[in-house]
Amino acid sequence: MEQNRIEVANWFGDLKTYPSVVVEAHSLEDLENIVNNPEKYPSPLKAVGQNHSTAQCCEADGGTIIKIKMNKILEIGDDFITVEPGVLYKDIGEKLDSLNKQHYINTEIGCLSAGSAACAATKDSSFPGEYGQVGSYISKIKLLTASGKKIEVDDQSDPEFMQALRSSYGNFGFIYEITFKTKPKQPLKVWHKSWHINDFINNLEEIKQTNAALMYYLYPFENKIAVEHRQYVDIASSKDFKYNSSLWKIRNHLWKKTAPNLGRWCEENISMDGLKYSIIDNFNALVRFGMRNFLSANNTQPGDQTIRYPDISDKSRYTFSLWAFPESRYHEVLPAYFKFCQKYYKLNNYRTNLLNVGYRIAKDQRSLFSYSFDENVMTVDPVSTSNPGWRQFLVDYNVFCSDLGGFPMFNQTWGVTKEQAEKAFGPRFEKFKKIRKNIDPTNRFLNHYFANILEEKI
Ligand SMILES: Cc1cc2nc3c(=O)[nH]c(=O)nc-3n(C[C@H](O)[C@H](O)[C@H](O)COP(=O)(O)OP(=O)(O)OC[C@H]3O[C@@H](n4cnc5c(N)ncnc54)[C@H](O)[C@@H]3O)c2cc1C
Numbered sequence: 001m002e003q004n005r006i007e008v009a010n011w012f013g014d015l016k017t018y019p020s021v022v023v024e025a026h027s028l029e030d031l032e033n034i035v036n037n038p039e040k041y042p043s044p045l046k047a048v049g050q051n052h053s054t055a056q057c058c059e060a061d062g063g064t065i066i067k068i069k070m071n072k073i074l075e076i077g078d079d080f081i082t083v084e085p086g087v088l089y090k091d092i093g094e095k096l097d098s099l100n101k102q103h104y105i106n107t108e109i110g111c112l113s114a115g116s117a118a119c120a121a122t123k124d125s126s127f128p129g130e131y132g133q134v135g136s137y138i139s140k141i142k143l144l145t146a147s148g149k150k151i152e153v154d155d156q157s158d159p160e161f162m163q164a165l166r167s168s169y170g171n172f173g174f175i176y177e178i179t180f181k182t183k184p185k186q187p188l189k190v191w192h193k194s195w196h197i198n199d200f201i202n203n204l205e206e207i208k209q210t211n212a213a214l215m216y217y218l219y220p221f222e223n224k225i226a227v228e229h230r231q232y233v234d235i236a237s238s239k240d241f242k243y244n245s246s247l248w249k250i251r252n253h254l255w256k257k258t259a260p261n262l263g264r265w266c267e268e269n270i271s272m273d274g275l276k277y278s279i280i281d282n283f284n285a286l287v288r289f290g291m292r293n294f295l296s297a298n299n300t301q302p303g304d305q306t307i308r309y310p311d312i313s314d315k316s317r318y319t320f321s322l323w324a325f326p327e328s329r330y331h332e333v334l335p336a337y338f339k340f341c342q343k344y345y346k347l348n349n350y351r352t353n354l355l356n357v358g359y360r361i362a363k364d365q366r367s368l369f370s371y372s373f374d375e376n377v378m379t380v381d382p383v384s385t386s387n388p389g390w391r392q393f394l395v396d397y398n399v400f401c402s403d404l405g406g407f408p409m410f411n412q413t414w415g416v417t418k419e420q421a422e423k424a425f426g427p428r429f430e431k432f433k434k435i436r437k438n439i440d441p442t443n444r445f446l447n448h449y450f451a452n453i454l455e456e457k458i
Contacts, residue, residue, distance in 0.1 A: 006018075006019070006022055008022060008060075010051045010052065010053055010054070011051050011052045011111075011309070012054065012318075012319045012386070013317070014319065015053075015054075015055075017046075017056070017058065017061055017065070018062070019046070019061065019062065019065045020042050020062055020063065020064065021040070021041055021042065021064040023041065023064060023065070023066055023067070024067045025047075025068055025069060025070060025174075026069050026070060027070065028144065028150075031066070032144065032148060034066060034174075035173075035174070035444070036148055042063050043063050043442075043445070043458075044060050044063040044444070044445060044446055045060070045063060045170075045174075046059070046060035046063060046065050046066065047066045047068055047085070047170050047175070048068065049086065049113025049115050050088070050111045052111055053412065054320060054412050054413075055409070055412060055413055056449045057169050057170070057410055057411045057449060057450070059447045059448060068085050068115055069086050070084035071084060071086045072084045072087070074177065076096075076099065079182055080139065080181055081095070081179070081180050081182055083114045083178055083179075083180070084176065084178075085113060085114050085174075085177070087114045088111055088308075089107060089109070089112040089114065089134070090110025090111065090303075090308050093106065093110070093303040094303065096182055096185075097301070097303045100184065100185045101185055102184070102186070102303060103137070103302070103303070104131070104137040104181060104182070104183060105122070105124050105130075106303055107123075107306060108124065108306060109122075110307050110308040110309065112134070114178045115175045117135060118178045119141075119165060119166060119167065119168045120135075120410070121133065121409035121411055121412060122135065123361055123371075124215075124359060125213035125214050125215040125228075125361065126213055126360065126362035126376075127230070127231075128213075130362065131361075132213075132359065132361035132364070133364050133366070133367065135167075136166070137180055138180055138181075139179050139180070140153070140178070140179035141154075141175055141177070141179075144173050144174040144176055145172065145440070146439070150176075160435075161435065162366075163365070163366060163367055164431070164435045164436075166367035166368070167369035167370065167410075167432070168436070171436050171445050171446060172435075172436065172439050172445065173445060185301070186233070186234075186235060186302070187298070187300065187301070188231065188233070188299075188300045188301070188302050188305075189212075189231045189233045189297070189299075189300075190296060191228075191295075192227065192228055192291035192295055192296065193292065194224060194225065194288045194291070194292055195224070195225050195227070196224060197223045197224065197335060197338060198223075201334065201335065207227065208327070208360070211231065212229035212230055214227055214359075214360040215228045215357065215359050215360075217284075218334075218337075218356035219281070219288075219355060220337065220351075220356065221277065221281060221342065221345070221351065222281055226288045233298055241299065243299055244297040244300050245300075245301065245304065247296075247300050248300055248301075250295065251291075251295055252307050254287060256316065259318075259355065261315065262279070262280065263280060263384070264316075264353075267353055267385060273349070276353075277353075280354075284355055317385070318354060318383055319383070319390075320357075320382060320384070321381065321397065321398075321412065321413050322380065322381035322382075322409065322412055323379065323397075323398075323401035323406035324371040324372060324377035324379045324406060324408075325377055325380070325405065325406050325407070326375050326405070327360065327375065327377055327378045329405065332404075334380070336404065340397075340400050348389065348392075350390075352383060352390070352393070353384055353385055353387045354383040356381055356382045356383060357379075358381055359381075360376065360378050361376065361378075362376055363376050363377075368425075368428050368431065368432050369409075369425055371407035373428070380401070382394075391414075394414050394415050398416060398417070398420060402419075402420040402424070406424065407425075408420065408421065408424060416453065418452060418453050418455055433454055436454070443456070446458050
């Protein structure tokens with residue numbers, strides 16, 4: 001089904017593109033037909049999974065947006081699952097769960113499409129000895145290139161290409177089959193602690209040794225941080241073992257519904273900043289109290305962390321951005337970020353109306369634009385309902401983060417300039433450009449967003 005020159009927005013609704021053609025792809029044959037018909041399907045060709053990205057990687061002005069509707073699970077083995085690109089990460093997780101297996105990484109976002117997981121950045125706090133980027137557990141990818149060639153890639157056959165493909169964002173062609181590594185299901189122990197930022201920084205080395213995956217909530221206006229710890233536990237030891245199914249439901253409801261609804265309600269109904277932010281800060285304090293005292297369990301299910309957001313975003317929608325920093329410098333970065341937010345509010349009368357979050361993610365060289373290529377990183381992610389001032393805040397936040405030596409993600413960090421991208425990824429940029437040019441010499445898949453970042457002409 002095709003329509004003429006329409007507006008396509010991302011899930012949140014704040015990033016728009018104006019393609020000449022929008023088409024659905026239900027099969028590999030559909031994708032081949034699109035690649036081979038440039039007159040009917042003008043360049044750039046942009047595959048879109050769920051369009052949840054918070055940066056403009058799905059832009060296709062004047063070109064063709066391909067909505068990927070290939071939703072079949074193709075094969076399940078002892079330690080792998082092979083799927084088509086439109087299958088949602090949550091659906092794969094539920095299938096695995098029914099077989100007593102699980103994903104290695106259970107991102108909070110369930111609406112991540114398999115195609116996007118294979119070629120775009122993701123993040124979740126890393127368990128000891130594991131990665132935090134979903135693509136790193138993808139062992140095989142099938143790709144349809146601009147010349148109509150079908151290729152199958154894995155780490156053995158071509159590790160260099162596989163590494164570039166994992167961060168190709170659709171620039172190398174259409175991904176039409178993905179194989180994820182899987183593992184047996186294991187219960188998760190979860191607990192929370194909150195700290196004053198100074199105590200957190202003073203204890204950071206010890207906190208990192210906790211042997212748990214660390215995600216955290218940041219409150220720059222209260223100088224507080226609340227840390228979520230996750231740790232796998234041994235199921236074999238307990239005979240009457242039963243999974244706890246309420247902890248993640250409560251946590252996810254607070255995060256995906258209550259907090260954004262409150263932020264939006266305050267925005268729409270309270271004009272006095274003092275009152276508005278006092279309500280938000282008091283709510284956050286209450287949540288921290290609840291997390292510390294009630295949100296802990298030894299027996300949660302890993303897949304329950306993953307949220308199925310509504311297909312069409314509603315009033316509780318939120319958006320965010322993020323930069324990652326080498327963890328060896330986080331003790332400087334975090335206090336500087338808190339000061340940046342406080343000063344920004346004083347000078348510009350703007351602060352985000354939701355909390356900030358962050359993740360500790362392991363060093364990972366399995367994708368070329370990995371934000372943790374050289375060492376473990378910790379992130380700083382402002383979250384908001386896109387209250388007035390958000391965009392300008394992100395421009396200034398990008399400058400702040402880039403100056404501090406941060407690393408962005410091209411699908412999740414809005415507004416990254418080519419200078420900032422080049423500073424972050426340095427020589428890896430040239431390598432990517434060479435591989436991209438080789439596989440797509442006519443720029444069939446190159447959109448303006450990436451052309452600008454890569455300094456290519458289209
Ligand atoms: C509310 C919310 C919560 C989020 N939580 C998390 C989180 O917990 N962890 C996390 O990592 N991210 C999170 N994100 C970000 C989101 O997961 C990523 O931006 C992800 O890329 C979105 O997946 P998608 O299927 O919507 O990708 P899209 O936005 O549709 O596409 C992303 C990129 O992949 C390319 N692509 C997609 N499919 C194909 C294909 N078949 N072939 C070639 N290229 C393809 C696209 O062209 C584009 O460049 C969240 C976003 C929102 C809005």
